Amino acid sequence: MDRLTEYRELIKQVLSEYDNLSRQSPSEHSENCLIFDETHDHYLWLTVDWLGSKRLKYTHIHIRIKNQKIYIEEDWTEEGIATELVNLGVNSSEIVLAFQPPDVRKFTEFAIA
Template structure:
């Protein structure tokens, strides 16, 4: 299996597990969703709905694959999605913390771009 196919499967598995876990909170009127654009390599976990009279919409995790690396563009998980990727076998040099300013990325253990 090539690296990109493996990364796509890892991302989809992790985000689906998070979605399933969050869906167990039973927040009435709010749905936990995942969306996978495998053709363009964009992957989302988000919530949408209504909490009483308040609109609820938010992206919890947004990942994308570019130039063979997984870019973390948004991450509101407690553990950090990067840790899940590392545990699944993705090397740190293939993970970019896209939400970090480029000047800060060299200070991490992850790829700069």
């Protein structure tokens, strides 16, 4: 399996696990959504809900694959999706914490870009 295919499968696996866990305590109104766009390599786990007549959208995780690396655009998990990907065998030099400003990334164990 080539690296791009492996990244796609690992990302989908981890996001599906988060989604499955969150569905164990369902809400009357909240709806979890998994979005796997392999054409553009964007992967999201989000929740949509209502507060009265106001529509709420919470993006828990947004990942994209760009330049053969995994860019974590948003991550509101406790453990951190990057840690989970490293535990599954992805090298930290292949993960970009894109939610961090570029000048801060150099102080992490992950790729700058």
